[in-house]
Amino acid sequence: MSPSVKSLKSRVSAVRPLLAWALAAAGVLGLSAHEPxxxxxxxxxxxxxxxxxxxxxxxxxxxxxxxxxxxxxxASLGRDLPDGQALKVEVLDLDLAGELRPAGLQEVRVMRGxxxxxxxxxxxxxxxxxxxLRSGKAKLADMNYLQGLLVSEVFDGGxxxxxxxxxxxxxxxxxxxxx
Numbered sequence: 365m366s367p368s369v370k371s372l373k374s375r376v377s378a379v380r381p382l383l384a385w386a387l388a389a390a391g392v393l394g395l396s397a398h399e400p401x402x403x404x405x406x407x408x409x410x411x412x413x414x415x416x417x418x419x420x421x422x423x424x425x426x427x428x429x430x431x432x433x434x435x436x437x438x439a440s441l442g443r444d445l446p447d448g449q450a451l452k453v454e455v456l457d458l459d460l461a462g463e464l465r466p467a468g469l470q471e472v473r474v475m476r477g478x479x480x481x482x483x484x485x486x487x488x489x490x491x492x493x494x495x496x497l498r499s500g501k502a503k504l505a506d507m508n509y510l511q512g513l514l515v516s517e518v519f520d521g522g523x524x525x526x527x528x529x530x531x532x533x534x535x536x537x538x539x540x541x542x543x
Contacts, residue, residue, distance in 0.1 A: 405445025409438045410454045418459035418483070430460065433522045437530065444540045449492045451538070459483040461509050461525035481507045482526045490538065504533045 411431050414420055420427045438453060445451060461482040482505070489499040506529040 404443040404447060405449035405451065407438045407442040407445070407451045407453065409435050410452070411435075412454055412456050414455075414458070417457055420458045420460065430458075430523065434458075434526060434530070437523070437527045441531070441534050444534070445490075445538065446492075446540075449490060449497070452489045452491070454487040455484060456487065457483070457485040458526075460523075461506075481505060481509045482529050484526070484529065488537075498538075500537075502533060502537070504529050506532070 414427055414431060415424075417427075421430045434455075442451070459482060461480060463480050484504040485502070486504070487499075487501050490497045506525065509525040509529065
């Protein structure tokens with residue numbers, strides 16, 4: 365066998381597992397794209413006096429970015445509510461994970477895992493067809509925020525510690541079957 369044929373066979377052998385994985389992934393994605401859409405509820409958020417929060421970021425631009433990211437995350441939780449249910453959340457206070465520390469002309473958020481865990485205070489009301497199903501007040505906190513976070517949560521948008529804390533509260537408060 366000539367060296368070029370051996371080289372070609374070696375390359376094909378090296379690519380074969382990758383090709384098999386890519387085809388399998390494409391098949392899974394193709395199947396999920398044809399599944400019927402699942403009905404879902406809705407989640408809306410009202411940020412009450414965000415300029416007075418313990419820590420929603422420095423300045424109006426960072427605060428706006430923080431609230432937008434968390435609003436989008438809350439809204440995404442609606443897919444886990446049954447069709448026709450609406451969750452209204454009023455956030456009364458927010459304290460982001462970590463602490464801002466000076467770093468030259470800027471500040472950086474430092475996570476130490478000590479008393480710098482994320483906190484959130486909120487009121488919530490879950491309704492369906494004009495009837496209140498559940499309501500209450502909640503104080504969310506994740507003292508172990510640096511442990512147990514999944515890699516997918518870190519790379520799935522900003523604010524992984526706060527989103528993880530909100531997801532834990534949501535799953536405990538509004539149990540739902542996993543798809």
